[in-house]
Amino acid sequence: MYKILTKKELNPTVTLMDIEAPLVARKAQPGQFIILRVDENGERIPLTVAGTNTETGAVTIIFQIVGATTALLNHKEVGEYISDFVGPLGRPTKVEGLKKVCVVGGGVGCAIALPVARKLHEVGCEVHSVVGFRSKDIVILEDEFKACSDKMVMMTDDGTYGTKGLVTEALEKLIQEGNEYDEVIAIGPVIMMKFVCAVTKKYNIKTVISMNPIMIDGTGMCGGCRLTVGGETKFACVDGPEFDGHQVDFDEAMSRGAMYKPFERHAYEETCNLFQKEVQ
Numbered sequence: 001m002y003k004i005l006t007k008k009e010l011n012p013t014v015t016l017m018d019i020e021a022p023l024v025a026r027k028a029q030p031g032q033f034i035i036l037r038v039d040e041n042g043e044r045i046p047l048t049v050a051g052t053n054t055e056t057g058a059v060t061i062i063f064q065i066v067g068a069t070t071a072l073l074n075h076k077e078v079g080e081y082i083s084d085f086v087g088p089l090g091r092p093t094k095v096e097g098l099k100k101v102c103v104v105g106g107g108v109g110c111a112i113a114l115p116v117a118r119k120l121h122e123v124g125c126e127v128h129s130v131v132g133f134r135s136k137d138i139v140i141l142e143d144e145f146k147a148c149s150d151k152m153v154m155m156t157d158d159g160t161y162g163t164k165g166l167v168t169e170a171l172e173k174l175i176q177e178g179n180e181y182d183e184v185i186a187i188g189p190v191i192m193m194k195f196v197c198a199v200t201k202k203y204n205i206k207t208v209i210s211m212n213p214i215m216i217d218g219t220g221m222c223g224g225c226r227l228t229v230g231g232e233t234k235f236a237c238v239d240g241p242e243f244d245g246h247q248v249d250f251d252e253a254m255s256r257g258a259m260y261k262p263f264e265r266h267a268y269e270e271t272c273n274l275f276q277k278e279v280q
């Protein structure tokens with residue numbers, strides 16, 4: 001059993017938790033993920049490691065409440081326990097030799113991008129961060145990004161905070177201003193990563209993307225995270241989750257991911273109805 005040490009609402013649909021898991025905290029690196037079960041009868045879901053504290057043995061996870069399991073997890077409170085917490089899994093982000101990088105995060109993907117930006121900052125890399133959200137009311141982790149970025153640009157789709165526009169517009173502006181990046185690292189919705197790669201390809205800038213959004217069971221057994229990279233079949237959970245963005249078939253990945261949305265919504269609604277009955 002794994003104890004919930006802290007719980008914080010980052011916005012109405014995104015929650016941060018610190019889970020007591022010292023063995024995972026000791027080994028986990030940016031870019032990797034864990035698999036958890038809320039209870040012994042629950043499904044296994046993969047969540048990215050958003051941070052670790054080796055002194056307290058805490059592993060930070062940040063999740064969006066979109067399905068049944070994330071709803072159940074969000075129903076837990078500090079001091080309670082979850083059944084399983086396994087990891088670290090996946091391949092860590094490669095930061096060796098990088099001198100100047102632009103990290104692009106979109107929405108809840110910023111929770112995955114943040115530990116990468118922190119690690120780059122720790123090894124002495126110049127870090128530019130571009131983070132984007134639909135509107136001001138769902139902005140998360142702004143101060144944390146500022147702390148590890150030499151330059152940070154905040155974008156919102158509707159202009160209610162930061163600069164109005166898309167992260168791709170901010171990224172291209174930075175490139176056109178003369179910033180020469182060794183690499184761009186983009187983490188967020190698949191459609192966002194696709195268009196980031198379209199921008200960087202024009203300037204021949206290596207771009208690494210994280211395919212966490214398409215992972216399901218996290219072990220390679222279900223095949224749900226299967227994707228085509230450079231004409232070859234890969235699995236996001238065991239071969240990634242990070243890949244060369246210029247080699248990924250994004251359209252195929254988005255098509256497969258859309259298959260599960262109706263099931264996810266149905267399970268979420270059933271779980272919410274269960275909570276309402278318990279309250280009554």
